[in-house]
Amino acid sequence: MHIHIENDANGPDALQLPVELLRQRLETHPQLRSHFTLTENSDATHSATFLANADILWAGRKLALDQFAAPRLSWVQVMSAGVEQWLPHLPQGVTLTNASGVHGDKGAEFILMAALMFNFGIPGFLQDQAQRLWRPSFGGCARGKTVLLLGVGGIGSAAARLLTAQGYRVVGVTRSGECSAPVERCISIDAIDEVLPQVDVLVSTLPLTAQTRRLLDRRRLDLLPKRAGIVIVGRADVFDYNAMREKLNAGELAGAVLDVYPQEPLPTDDPLWHTPGVVMTPHCSLDDHAAYLEGCLEVFIDNLVRFRSGRALRNQVDVARGY
Template sequence: MRVHIQNHQNDGNPRATLEQWHAAVARAGEKGRGLEISIGQSEADFAAAIGEVNALITSSRVVQNLLPAADAAKLELIFLTHAGVDSLTKGDFIPPGVTLLNNSGAHGAKAAEFALMAVLMLANHMPLFADQQREELWQRKLASALDGRRATIIGIGAIGGAIAQWLKAFGMHVTGVRTSAEPHPHCDRVVANTGLDAVLPETEFLVIVAPSTPQTFQILNRHRISLLPAHAGVVNIGRGELVEQDALLDALDQGALAGAVLDVTTPEPVPPGHRLWKTRNLILTPHMSSGDPLTYIPRSLDIFLDNIAAHRAGRPLPNRVDLARGY
């Protein structure tokens, strides 16, 4: 099987190297045998390789911008070096008969640590103190520990489950929200998306990490924001489209919510002069919560090789994406 890695030059994510590939193959043992590898950085590299490739490791930007015009007759698998596939649901970018995979599972540890940090920041009023620092205002406000407090996580997949595990370690009561109410080992309870309204009034920390689908678009809308207690905080590391953003910013500016940490926004990047830069009690980060330059690509390659082993054995592929569902 011939594998080609096509790095994107400008997406800001870690780039795969041949050294990382060979290290992953060595870790994989038998699973990594019989694979030919090439790696590209430019459009010319892609054009030279794609005609003979059976499996492509790349980003959705490459799939959207380069693949439609390519002759990829031998292509069987596309493995994305990220989890989100929402941009690929907006067109016919995947050739017929080609299976799409993502790297779900590579982000859990880093994203969960970021979410824990964000919850701790909110619990200790850090957005407020950041505002006061800029205003040269010394005004104390005491904070309580996380033990016994209530968190709700929208999206209990690989990342959401890892976040729940951390929050439980701090003694929190964790409610998970997902498509079905199937129990999760790190949640005290799980409710379906249709039960979200009932749990928001008791939620002190709301963490959003669901995929972007038509069903999750603005799942935190103005009405649901109004259901949260005034002392609640919001963390979004999923997609900006999951939140009715102006409604959230209104609530922060009006003191109807205590704070927020947003790693994803609409739009991205945030342009100069946008109200996001000036909203009170808000910490803003540039979509970096899950990217670990030391582990992101190695873990992604390990996941790819696990899927290759399943493909060769005729087993279901663990990371297969259903574009109709959006994940």
């Protein structure tokens, strides 16, 4: 059986999977030794040749697979958690697994940091600093404040643990209204309107699907109290960014910590750069390049063992749901 690695020549060196590293891992694993042949490619012009003979694909970059003849391909392991750009081009019968959970530890710390920033009024203080304004504000501790956590997958579950330990009251939101994350309660997406007016911090780790696109539209943003802060580390198009920006300009939200944007890089003339209360990071809050490749490789090796034994794969994407 043949595994092909597609690396991204334009990506960081730390995210390239060398074929020798994978070969070493396979040869030292008793259940995988001598069962696979390997190739690697980082030149997009040569992908078709390699994919023609691949049974399994490690994808370090996005590929429109329906543009290639890959008659043997049965499974694709991608290095991202989001898969919305893969699904429209996924050939029928090909299994897709993602890197869900690899971002968990760093993502959870970022979310906790952002929540505490709102608790201590940091977005407002940063705005005052830029204008040389001295406006003390004396608040309390985070304990007892409400975080509405949109999505409790790998990142959301890890964030729920840290937030709960800090004393926040965490309400999780899932498609079904059920989850195993350490939250006070879990509700379905359809029930969020009743909770939004109680929220101190709204956090989104959601993937982009037909159900989540513009989930937080102007009507729902209007349900949030003025004290609420927004943290977005999932997909940007879950929110109406224009409506959010207008509410921030009007002083109707406490602020927003944003790591993702409708267009990236964010254009230099985008008004979001100058929106009061916004703290921006350039889509880097979740990734730890020192550990990310190793985390993805751990998922892949585990899945190769499962694949050989005919067991269900870890992080298998439900094509109908989109995640």
